[in-house]
Amino acid sequence: MWRGLVQLSGRVGERPGQAGRYATERRSAITPQRGKRLGRSRFHFGQAGSQRGEGGAVSASEVDLGGLRGEIRRNEPMSAHNSWRAGGRADRYVRPADIQDLCDLLQRLPNDEPLLWVGLGSNLLVRDGGFAGTVIATQGVNAIEQVDHDRFRIEAGAACNKVARVTAKAGCVGAExxxxxPGTMGGALAMNAGAFGGETWPLVSAVETIxxxxxxxxxxxxxFRFGYRHVEGPMQAGFVACELTVPKGDTEAAQTTIRALLARRNATQPTGLPSCGSVFRxxxxxxxxRLIEAAGLKGRCRGAACVSEKHANFIINTARVEDEAHANDIEDLVIEVRDTVLARFGVELRPEVRIVGERA
Structure with a gap:
């Protein structure tokens, strides 16, 4: 899952066990109202944001960003802003102070400026050659407001684990x-992120896009329509906030569930090492x-990038110093795992992680 305020994906997979506007089959995206099936798409590494236009466009470096209240940095190392702790630099890194600051930023940038929206960077790898565009970090767009007894307005940069704690403390159950x-609500909205049997979009009653x-x-x-790690709907630049409906319940039970889920995660995942979380869907x-382990790939390494011995769908960065961590090694290992599983079992694994930028 890539976390943060993100571009809508434009594809949908499936949504289990829901009635009404949701698909009713475990691996289907059909609803009676729409009567349309969208299958799973082929594996590819996508480029984030808009592509550069042809000649005559205004360069983003020529745009005056004076007056913005957030942080603005040039030639920013993206290894500092993703959970793999590897990768190249971005031409420009902007962290808007709030939604209005974000609006002001977008109004000033050329429409053909490549954008990369980043929350906590937990599902992102920027190649060693860097990202030739503007990174928009959403941590400042992070308000959480209870607007009714069971409704919450959540901004895109709010951390998902904080949303779980706030809703549980308010006596609401279902968002545990x-x-x-390990990301933000913007990314959770963009890909219908899920964990431990729960998914984001069944809680969503409304969204704000920019x-x-x-x-x-x-x-x-x-x-919008959603499925397994897919969302489809009116195409805008990205999600800026959402309204969640979380039913009232037992506060103590919800908080107990959160503690149990976190204990389970710590017991089964390499949480103490740099990784992006699950690499493949x-x-x-x-x-x-299971497929990766059955292919004999646990412990397989490329440079400092290794398939975790604890959970085979995690690729960890074992480098002791930043200069030893190369995004190329991580990407090459992702491709090796995909190709090996395909050759052994005829199953093409699709990534959750976004890999963007230029190879060095």
């Missing part, structure tokens, strides 16, 4: 699984970790 997602002109649009959740009827 968010404690197991376009490349810095305008905010509010939309009901039924304007689970294929239909199976688990990526």
């Amino acid at each position: 699984f968010l404690a197991g997602i 376009d490349r002109d810095g305008k905010i649009h509010r939309r009901d959740a039924n304007a 689970n294929p239909e009827g199976d688990h990526a970790a």
Whole structure:
């Protein structure tokens, strides 16, 4: 899952066990109302944000960003802003102070400026050659507000684990699984992030999106379709906030569930080492970790990048110093794992991680 305020994916997979506007089959994206099936797409590493336009466009370096209240940095090392602790530099890194600051930023940037939206960077790798564009970090867009007894307005930069704690403390039950997602609500919305059997979009009643002109649009959740790690809906630049409906329940039980989920995560995942979380989505009827382990890839390394011995769907960065950590090694290992599983079992694993930028 990539976390933060993100571009909508444009594809949908499946949503288990839901009625109404949700798909009713475990591995299907059909709803009676829409009567349309969208299958799983092929594996690819996508480039984030908009592509550069042809000649005549205004360079972002020529744009005056004076007056913005957030942080602005040039030639920023993205290894400091992703959980793999590896990767190249970004031409420009901006952390807006709040939603209005974000709107002001987008209104000033050229429409063809490549953008990379980043939350906690827990599902992101920037190649060693860097990102030739503007990184927009969303940690300042992070308000959480209880607007009714069971409704919460959550901004895109709010950490998922904080959302779980706030809703549980308010006596609401159903968002505890968010404690197991090491990212922000923007990324959770963009890919229908899930953990421990829970998923984001069943809780969503409305969203706010932002376009490349810095305008905010509010939309009901039924304007979108979602499935397993996919969301499809009206295309804007990204999600800026959402409204979650979390039913009232037992506060103590919810907090106990959160503690149990975190203990389970710590027991089964290499949480103390730099990683992006799960690298691949689970294929239909199976688990990526099982296939990777069955292919004999546990412990396989490329440079400092290694397939975790604790959980085979994690690739960890074992470098002791930053200069030893190379995004190329991580990407090469991701590709090796994918190709080996495909050759052994005929199953093509699809990544959850976004790999962007240029190879060095």
